[in-house]
Amino acid sequence: MKSWGVSVASAACTAAAAAAARSLGDDDEEKKMAARKPSESEEDFPKLTAEERECLAGVDSSLFGFQRLHEDGARTKALLLKAIRCYDAYILKSEGKVEPEVFCQLGHFNLLLDNYPKALSAYQRYYSLQSDYWKNAAFLYGLGMVYFHYNAFQWAIKAFQEVLYIDPSFSRAKEIHLRLGLMFKVNTDYDLSLKHFQLALIDSTPCTLSKAEIHFHIAHLYEIQKKYRAAKEAYESLLQTENLPVQVKATTLQQLGWMHHTVEQLGDKANKDSYAIQCLQKSLETDPDSGQSWYFLGRCYSSIGKVQDAFISYRQSIDKSEASADTWCSIGVLYQQQNQPMDALQAYICAVQLDHSHAAAWMDLGTLYESCNQPQDAIKCYINATCSKSCSNVTALTARIKCLQAQLCNLQQGSLQSKSKMLPSIEEAWSLPIPAELTSRQGALNTAQQQAGKCSSAW
Incomplete structure (x- = not known):
């Protein structure tokens, strides 16, 4: 990709969208087609009404994550699908002479419908046709969201940073800080990650994550940096939050419990294991369907010799999350210890x-x-x-x-490994059925x- 440009005012995306939509409306389309003899396909050419064009004029990537199209936005979803059909038909009939804004809007519509391949394709067409694409904050934001979806963090970070550069007051700046925090966390750039999470916290605009979830990520940042005392304080402080979302509470207790089980510097083994089990049990009271918490609890019980409790926890873990290689491996260790x-x-x-x-x-x-x-x-x-x-x-x-x-x-040959082997060979074992008594499901x-x-x- 080209290097994105210098700071300027954000492009008037809504006006561009309106212009693109008007080019696909009834009146303009009829004028374009008047000089030609209409074919059957032309008569079937989908058209947008004036009301639909007006609705679409305010639609861009900034709505992503804030419109639940699959739950309560059936009308909006239907409009977006119709608009995509109109735009696609228009592009086919225009023989390459298409306004760049059409592709930008097509990218937005597909993004809102979670159709990432088509969104990326449309955004790339806009990028190739629009020389000053770098002025369009909504385009850069939508492109960043697509890159984020595909874990192309290098490009997503670049796109999001450019949005903040050209439009510091962008309506989804908080969402950008949140996602930059997540990406820098994955990239192990923990200082920048913390900076963006903190910027997200002080922003009062809506966001797809709650403040509690952002606080959890900050606590987890401390943990993965091995700042265990700070992580413990942050997790425990989060648990004191009023009206803490159920999933955040369950995950915080899970992480706090597992950290105490695995980190030596948090106390002596007996107290650590007792506290870890207590946290994991509370986590499971909050979310009894967490296979991961059942697995962690099994590991804790196994470490203190409570074999039966460990087996019960592992079987619960398999019930909740069947395809868990970690759980099956731990069951194997337990059986091996029991001869x-x-x-x-x-x-x-x-x-x-x-x-x-x-x-x-x-x-x-x-x-x-x-x-x-x-x-x-x-x-x-x-x-x-x-x-x-x-x-x-x-x-x-x-x-x-x-x-x-x-x-x-x-x-x-054969003196070490006789014909009367204690166990089947690895090839034979691979094809053996797993006995039902090893699992409850x-x-x-x-x-x-x-x-x-x-x-x-x-x-």
């Missing part, structure tokens, strides 16, 4: 069927095979673990693989087995 290798094997297999790149499950499965004196299968599992981008100890695993391979080379089995067919084995 139930076959059950552990089947749980690990379920984990890697759901997520073929789950490094922890592959490593645990390799350890299980080693403990059962099946080094060839262990090697295959360790190799799969090292192929995962999430593997954090490739060097140690590579050394272990070489050690096992050397053992196999120095001994006669048949759907989880179906999900895992469907995923298994999509995974390509690496042995």
Whole structure:
């Protein structure tokens, strides 16, 4: 893309939209077609009434996220769909001679309907035709929203920053600060992220996130920067907020509980685990359908030796979020600790069927095979673990693989791995059905087995 220009006043988008809509109205269209003999397709050419054109004149990207077209805006949705048909037909009949504003408005309409591919295409056409596109704040904002949807953060950030540059009083400045905060957070630019979240907080205009949700993101910023004391205070302060939205409360308690379970500096283990379990239980009282909170609670119970409570929590997690490789991996660990290798094997297999790149499950499965004196299968599992981008100890695993391979080379074939194996080989285990007793819901089995067919084995 070209470099976007210098600061000027925002273009009069509404006036441009009105001009574009008028070009598609009854009167103008009839004049254009009067000189030609109307064909059947021309007679069917969709037209916008004067009232519809007037309604569309005020429609642009700034309405995105603030009109619930799928719930209570059926009339507006129908108008947008009709306008798109009109614009598309007009473009087809214009033989390339189309005002740039038509494409800009077409981008807005498609954006409001969540049709991101068509919105991007229309915005790109406007960009290529309109030399001073950089003056149009609504265009840049809509383009930024499309880029944000596609996680093209570099371009979204550039578009949003340019909106603020050319029009500091843009009606959706708060929404821009919010999304810049989210993107800089993902990009690990935490100082800029915090700056934009704070700018969003002091702006009193409407926004798609509540103040409580923005406060949650600020608390989470502290946590991921390992400023755990500040994060703890921010989370606990947020929980004191009156009329805190249910989902924000549940997520805050979930995060606070898990942080206490995983962070050593927040106290001694007994007190941390007790507080973590208390937070997670309160989170589940608020949102009992959270598979993630059930999983975290299972991990907490497992760490203090409450095996039965851990199993119950893990099964609840599977009920609420079936395709959870983390949960199945943790179930495998629990079975392995209870000296139930076959059950552990089947749980690990379920984990890697759901997520073929789950490094922890592959490593645990390799350890299980080693403990059962099946080094060839262990090697295959360790190799799969090292192929995962999430593997954090490739060097140690590579050394272990070489050690096992050397053992196999120095001994006669079959002396280490006899025909009477304790566990099925990895190839055999991959095709075994997951027993129903490992889960309380048949759907989880179906999900895992469907995923298994999509995974390509690496042995």
